[in-house]
Amino acid sequence: MTAYIIRRLLYTIPIVFGVLVLTFTLFTVVGGDISLEIAGKDANRQTIDEIRKEYGLDKPLFLSWDSQFVNHLKNALTFDFGRARDREPIIDKIKRGIGPSLALTVPIFLGVVIISVSLSLVVAFVRGTVWDILAVVICVAGMSVPYLSFILFGQYFLGYKWGFFPVFFSPYLSLARNVALPVLIGIAAGLGGNLRFYRTVMLDEMQNDYVRTAFAKGLTMRRVLFKHVLKNAMIPVITRVVLAIPFLFLGSLLLERFFGIPGLGYLMVEAISSRDYFVIGAMTYISAILVVAFNLITDICYVLVDPRVCLE
Amino acid sequence: MNYGKKFSSFVGLRRMDLVMAAIAAAIAFSGCGGSAPDGDSNEMVLYHVLHTRIKGLDPGDMRDVYSIMVGSQIFETLYDYHFLKRPYELIPLLAKDMPEVSPDQLVYTIKIKRGVYFQDDVCFTDGKGRELKAQDFVFSIKRIANIKYLSSNWSLFDDRIVGLDEFREYTKSCKSEAQVDCSRTVEGLTASDDWTLVIKLTKPWPQLISAALADISTAPVAKEAVDYYGKDIISHPVGTGPYKLNVWRRDSYIELGRNPTFRGELYPSAGEEGDAEAGYLDDAGKPIPFADRVVWTVIEEYQPTWLLFLQGKVDATVVPKDSYGEVMTEGGELTAKMKQLNIQLKTFPDPSTYWLGFNMADGVLGNNKPLRLAISRAIDRQKFIELFFNGRHLVADGLIPPMMSSYDPQIKQKGYARYDPQEARNLLEDAQVLYGAKLPTLKIAVPGADTWSRQFGQFLERSLRAIGLEVEVQYMDLPTYQEKINTKSAQMFASGTTAGTPDGQDFLSMFYTKNASPGPNKFNYSNPDFDRLYEQAEVMGDCPQRDELYRRMEIIVLEDCPAAFLNHRVGCVLHHDWYKNYKPHAFAYGLSKYRRIDMAKRAADKELLKKIK
Numbered sequence: 001m002t003a004y005i006i007r008r009l010l011y012t013i014p015i016v017f018g019v020l021v022l023t024f025t026l027f028t029v030v031g032g033d034i035s036l037e038i039a040g041k042d043a044n045r046q047t048i049d050e051i052r053k054e055y056g057l058d059k060p061l062f063l064s065w066d067s068q069f070v071n072h073l074k075n076a077l078t079f080d081f082g083r084a085r086d087r088e089p090i091i092d093k094i095k096r097g098i099g100p101s102l103a104l105t106v107p108i109f110l111g112v113v114i115i116s117v118s119l120s121l122v123v124a125f126v127r128g129t130v131w132d133i134l135a136v137v138i139c140v141a142g143m144s145v146p147y148l149s150f151i152l153f154g155q156y157f158l159g160y161k162w163g164f165f166p167v168f169f170s171p172y173l174s175l176a177r178n179v180a181l182p183v184l185i186g187i188a189a190g191l192g193g194n195l196r197f198y199r200t201v202m203l204d205e206m207q208n209d210y211v212r213t214a215f216a217k218g219l220t221m222r223r224v225l226f227k228h229v230l231k232n233a234m235i236p237v238i239t240r241v242v243l244a245i246p247f248l249f250l251g252s253l254l255l256e257r258f259f260g261i262p263g264l265g266y267l268m269v270e271a272i273s274s275r276d277y278f279v280i281g282a283m284t285y286i287s288a289i290l291v292v293a294f295n296l297i298t299d300i301c302y303v304l305v306d307p308r309v310c311l312e
Numbered sequence: 313m314n315y316g317k318k319f320s321s322f323v324g325l326r327r328m329d330l331v332m333a334a335i336a337a338a339i340a341f342s343g344c345g346g347s348a349p350d351g352d353s354n355e356m357v358l359y360h361v362l363h364t365r366i367k368g369l370d371p372g373d374m375r376d377v378y379s380i381m382v383g384s385q386i387f388e389t390l391y392d393y394h395f396l397k398r399p400y401e402l403i404p405l406l407a408k409d410m411p412e413v414s415p416d417q418l419v420y421t422i423k424i425k426r427g428v429y430f431q432d433d434v435c436f437t438d439g440k441g442r443e444l445k446a447q448d449f450v451f452s453i454k455r456i457a458n459i460k461y462l463s464s465n466w467s468l469f470d471d472r473i474v475g476l477d478e479f480r481e482y483t484k485s486c487k488s489e490a491q492v493d494c495s496r497t498v499e500g501l502t503a504s505d506d507w508t509l510v511i512k513l514t515k516p517w518p519q520l521i522s523a524a525l526a527d528i529s530t531a532p533v534a535k536e537a538v539d540y541y542g543k544d545i546i547s548h549p550v551g552t553g554p555y556k557l558n559v560w561r562r563d564s565y566i567e568l569g570r571n572p573t574f575r576g577e578l579y580p581s582a583g584e585e586g587d588a589e590a591g592y593l594d595d596a597g598k599p600i601p602f603a604d605r606v607v608w609t610v611i612e613e614y615q616p617t618w619l620l621f622l623q624g625k626v627d628a629t630v631v632p633k634d635s636y637g638e639v640m641t642e643g644g645e646l647t648a649k650m651k652q653l654n655i656q657l658k659t660f661p662d663p664s665t666y667w668l669g670f671n672m673a674d675g676v677l678g679n680n681k682p683l684r685l686a687i688s689r690a691i692d693r694q695k696f697i698e699l700f701f702n703g704r705h706l707v708a709d710g711l712i713p714p715m716m717s718s719y720d721p722q723i724k725q726k727g728y729a730r731y732d733p734q735e736a737r738n739l740l741e742d743a744q745v746l747y748g749a750k751l752p753t754l755k756i757a758v759p760g761a762d763t764w765s766r767q768f769g770q771f772l773e774r775s776l777r778a779i780g781l782e783v784e785v786q787y788m789d790l791p792t793y794q795e796k797i798n799t800k801s802a803q804m805f806a807s808g809t810t811a812g813t814p815d816g817q818d819f820l821s822m823f824y825t826k827n828a829s830p831g832p833n834k835f836n837y838s839n840p841d842f843d844r845l846y847e848q849a850e851v852m853g854d855c856p857q858r859d860e861l862y863r864r865m866e867i868i869v870l871e872d873c874p875a876a877f878l879n880h881r882v883g884c885v886l887h888h889d890w891y892k893n894y895k896p897h898a899f900a901y902g903l904s905k906y907r908r909i910d911m912a913k914r915a916a917d918k919e920l921l922k923k924i925k
Contacts, residue, residue: 036795036830039464044854047466049458086367088562089548096562152615160619161925167623168609168616171565270365270563275789282855283665 001303005296012292019288024072027277034275038085072281083281085274090282093267101251101263104179108186108250112194113241115187120198121225124206135195141194151258154185169260182255194198197240198233205233234305242298246290250283336482355604355910358891359627361617364607365563368546371531373457380528383850384902385606386431387531387551387644389510390422392522394902396583396592399717400814400899401538402521406444406532406552408507410521417516417851422525424449429573431547431556435540441573444552446503451494453501454479455538456529460489466528472520490542516851522813528901538863547653554601554905555602566608568687568904570601574853579893579906580742592895594883601905621886622653622925624918626896627909628887631657636702639886644704653924654889654917660896661715665708665819666808668756668772669875671829673800676752681873683743687804688876689736690779693729695881696771700764706791708877711819718816718852718862728870729877736779753782757802759794759834759878761787768806770807798830810881814899815854816862820846823869835874842868890914 052058060067075081081090123135149220156231158181159167165181166173205211206229251265264283271279302309340641366379371387374380392405404410408423431443453473457462457480469476475498486492497851500512513520524530536549544733554577555568581596595602611617614632621629631639639650646657667732672678706714725747744751754776758769769785776783783804788796797804811818824846827833842865870877887894890913893906 036798038462040679045468046459046480046484047462051462054460054462083543087543093562155615155619160623167619167625168611169564170609171559171561171567258616260564260609260611260616262561266563 001300005300006252008296008299010063012289012296015292016288017287019285020073020076023067023281023284023287026071027281028068034085034277037275076281076285082278084271084279085276086151090279093279094264094282094286097251097262097264097267098249100175100179100261101265102248103175104182104186104252104255104261105248106261107179107183107245108190108252111135111183111187112190116191116194116198116235117230119195120190120202121198121229123195124202125208125221127203135199137198139192142189145189147189148184150185151182151254154181154188155258157305158184169262178259179261182252182259182261186252186255193239198237201233201236202229205229208232212229223242231305235302235309238298238301238305242294242301243291246287246294249290250287313520319674333836354911356911357605357607358603358904358907358909359625360606360608361620361626361629361677362566363612363617365610366566369549369557369560370546371528371533371549371551372452372461372465373463373546374528380901381606382568383528383531383551384553384900385555385904386549386553386557386571387528387533388525388553388902389528389531390424391526392555392902393526393897394580395897395900395903395906396580396587396895402526405526407525417518417853418513420511420513421504421521422446424428424507424509424512424908425575426507428552428575430534430537430550430552431573433534433537433550435534435537435548435550441550442534442536444532447506447507447508448699449509450498450501450503451535451543452533453480453530454494454498455533456493457498458483458492460486460492461531465527468524468527468529471514472517473498474514476501480880490539518792518851518853519813519817522815526707526899544773545776546645553902555606556659558605562867564610566610568606570604574601577905587895590895592893595893595906595908602908606904621888622921624888624914624921625669627891628885631884631886633702641738649924650886653921654885656884656889656894658766658883658887658894658896659704660883660885660898661706662715662883663713663715663811663814663898664881665711665713665870665877666879666881667708667711667806667875667877669805669835670803670873671800671804671834671836672874674803674836677748677756677803680743680746682746684740684873684876686736686739686743686779686781687776688728688873689730689732690781691772691775691876691878692731693878694731699771700768701879701881704882705879706882708879708896710870711875711877712816712862712866713811713819713880715812716814716816718859718866720866722862723866726867726870728873730826733779740779740781751781753784755803756785757793757796757805758785758787759790759806760787772806800829800836813900816859817842817850820862820869821850823865823874837869839868839872849874865904879925886919890917 033052035048035055035057038051038055039048044141048234056068056071059071062069063220075142079091084090084093119135126132155167158164165184166177169178210232211224211229214228249264250268251261251263253265253269256263256266257269267279268283270276271283319901331813362378362381364378366382367376368374368379369383369386371383374383388406390405390407391402391410394401394403402410404425406428408425408426412421413419423446424446426443428444430436432439432441436442453469453476455461456465456469457476459466459480460483466480471477479496479498482496483492486599500514502510504510511520528758531551533545534550537548538545545558552574554571554574556571557566558569559565559567564809575621577600579595579598579600581593583592587593609620609626613619617626617629618635620626639647640649640657646655650657668691670677670684670687675683697705697707707729709726709729710720721923740751756769756772758765759763765787769787773783773785777796793802793805797805797807809818809822822832822841823836823837823839824833824836825843828838845861845865845868849858849865851862852858883896885894885896888908892908892910897903
């Protein structure tokens with residue numbers, strides 16, 4: 001297994017390098033020169049040239065030790081992302097945004113996984129009954145409603161009309177209170193698709209002979225479902241769950257924007273709309289590393305939950 | 313298989329667990345932090361909204377309107393506009409008086425007020441702000457000229473002050489911003505003593521005060537702060553104004569508190585006719601600022617802004633387009649519900665003009681006046697305003713907005729903005745003959761690809777197709793759009809501008825030959841008669857003769873038709889009745905010091921807002 005892990009870690013080098021090449025090509029070569037935008041609308045040539053110099057845009061793209069690409073590589077490897085277009089260090093932006101983003105996405109993620117896995121076991125258990133049909137109908141309905149509608153209705157009714165939660169982020173309230181409504185909305189919006197997926201997984205598992213045998217032995221229902229069925233259904237669950245973790249760091253674009261949560265999702269949207277390639281590049285690079293890392297963790301988890309899996 | 317009994321026992325257990333979990337979650341969400349108060353309840357706090365985050369709080373590089381809105385409460389300029397008087401009137405702020413101007417209009421001598429202090433900050437010895445001196449203005453303008461500082465405000469001073477362009481040349485040889493020696497002499501920018509600033513111009517510049525000395529970019533910045541904070545000065549503003557920065561959570565929230573070392577000012581005792589009746593003079597002669605804190609929340613979406621306003625957590629907001637029917641009647645008045653909630657409506661003319669511009673350097677449009685006129689006649693501006701702005705904006709009969717002194721009251725009768733599809737078709741036939749072949753599909757560049765932009769594009773497309781002209785609307789992001797215009801490669805483009813001063817020159821400079829792209833003349837328009845009048849008017853102070861020249865220039869432009877001018881914006885703001893002294897101002901931003909909250913009314917109205925939802 002150690003050899004496998006080392007080999008997988010070595011594989012990450014070309015993947016991350018590929019991401020760096022891609023982002024550099026997209027933002028620098030295809031995206032064009034951004035010095036004109038930074039300079040402002042009536043700037044003269046001199047100012048534009050000086051900005052090019054300041055941001056290193058006057059250097060050759062590739063063929064030099066001091067080229068833009070080599071500097072891009074160096075900065076990425078040392079996590080020195082420089083300053084954003086508003087002159088604030090990018091790393092400060094990321095550090096500031098990661099807390100609020102995780103405070104929002106982690107409870108949503110845990111809530112959705114715990115509730116949908118638990119409910120899926122129950123629904124699979126009562127398959128074919130009116131409860132099962134009702135659950136499927138609700139799931140499909142939930143999946144059909146646009147995410148934005150959950151936000152707009154949730155904010156209007158739960159926040160404004162009934163006053164259960166704050167309508168918008170307030171620095172005077174605790175983070176828990178600020179994220180309570182968006183978390184609730186995130187869970188409600190995410191349940192439909194997840195519950196359907198896990199229900200299918202659990203149904204496959206429930207039809208196995210060992211389940212019937214377990215009940216025939218007189219085991220309690222909780223023990224059968226949560227000890228035997230759940231453990232055997234873990235492979236697809238892990239695949240879905242662990243691979244979702246890197247995206248938690250990116251926050252939730254819509255929820256953060258509508259509820260004013262100053263997280264990384266909001267940072268990314270702002271960076272895209274203002275063509276701040278420095279921020280987009282840094283975020284893409286970090287995301288790539290996280291995706292690669294969690295892919296590896298997924299593989300390792302397979303071995304931990306299923307002794308039949310062997311990493312070679 | 314029947315799992316019935318086992319299932320019910322399972323559900324029973326889970327229900328208990330769920331109840332426990334729900335209680336734990338409720339404690340977690342409501343307990344920690346609780347509903348922390350918005351500071352001392354007796355404090356007077358102004359609650360505002362910013363619809364986009366601000367870029368920074370360094371006046372030398374401040375250009376976006378939202379940064380200026382916040383920065384103007386912290387920093388002050390030599391001159392500012394009178395809060396109440398109309399037409400807009402410049403008054404001294406940090407200057408002691410209006411400047412002494414030499415007979416040739418080239419030398420401005422400005423006396424600085426004494427007893428003005430920078431706010432306390434760690435950048436000063438012992439953390440105590442020092443007194444403002446004339447040298448601080450010299451330093452701040454030289455800083456903008458420093459090419460290593462990369463200020464977006466340099467174009468304001470380019471070729472204006474004697475020796476400043478040479479200073480900029482010198483800064484090119486320096487390795488970094490910090491290396492530049494700002495004590496180097498600039499002939500046209502000196503402090504003859506600690507309280508006297510002398511500015512020598514290369515040629516008369518009557519807009520020096522309104523365009524530069526009342527602009528936040530020239531607000532004095534302490535050299536100690538620049539040296540101490542370096543590049544981080546964008547988040548450490550050290551000004552002389554009535555407020556200082558308490559908290560800035562970038563992307564979400566800004567809070568200013570009273571500057572305890574502010575010298576003190578009085579609320580104006582005179583205004584324009586009707587101000588006393590409107591209650592704007594109720595606080596005449598009282599010391600300002602009134603509010604203890606000013607808070608801005610960054611909210612980019614309309615729904616949360618509107619809901620917070622209805623909860624009384626925001627004092628003022630623009631009329632949300634999605635809730636227009638809830639707010640306004642067809643007659644343009646507030647609905648009964650809004651009146652019941654004691655919400656006030658303020659509308660005010662905005663110094664802006666929007667247009668569909670023609671690139672005069674384009675082979676098809678530039679040499680074909682009938683084609684340009686045909687396009688202009690094909691657009692029903694009134695319908696456009698009704699469809700897109702609920703009928704609130706004004707038709708742009710010319711390029712100078714009605715609120716400017718140089719506005720020509722007869723311009724509407726001249727009919728340059730008339731909608732006449734038949735005339736447009738006839739003109740199009742002439743255009744075809746002039747072109748010598750079938751006209752190609754024309755391209756319109758529209759900045760943005762959002763719903764509004766697409767609907768606007770479709771409106772233009774439909775209007776022009778109705779007269780038989782084929783057009784293709786190209787939606788693009790703002791940087792791409794700017795690049796296309798700056799490189800003269802856009803054929804037609806939708807754009808607009810808002811004047812920074814009450815002088816109509818901002819609009820006319822867009823048609824001066826020497827200002828062609830990438831300068832402000834994005835139309836690449838050139839007319840020697842216009843240029844001659846422009847050069848004549850450029851050095852004239854505000855007087856009826858100059859207004860007359862402006863009007864003549866406007867007619868030249870309208871005759872040549874380098875753009876189809878569409879509309880002038882009319883601002884429309886809602887505020888709660890407790891928000892006092894809310895008189896809209898088109899040019900000044902440092903207005904929070906005048907605003908006052910009627911605290912008793914706020915408490916009563918908030919109860920009302922809770923009841924009526």
